[in-house]
Amino acid sequence: MVLAAVKWALSNRTIQKHLFPIQNGAVYCGSVLSCIKSxxxxxRLSNSTANNLP
Known part of the structure; x- marks a missing residue:
């Protein structure tokens, strides 16, 4: 069970490194947060536009 969890964590970390090749964890976190905010x-813009349609 523990071995499976370790393998899962390592594979996810590897995938994240390839998708987001940033060494600094703070920069990575900041980039993800900015994507979420965007x-x-x-x-919100699409919802407000949809609400104004006749």
Whole structure:
């Protein structure tokens, strides 16, 4: 069970390193948070536009 968890964590870390090749964890966290904020902003804009349609 523990071995499976370790393998899972290592594989996810490897995938994240290839998707986000940033060495500093703080920068990685900041980039993810900015993506989330941008997505929320775009969703709010699309919802407000949809509400104004006749």
């Amino acid at each position: 997505l929320r902003h775009n969703l």
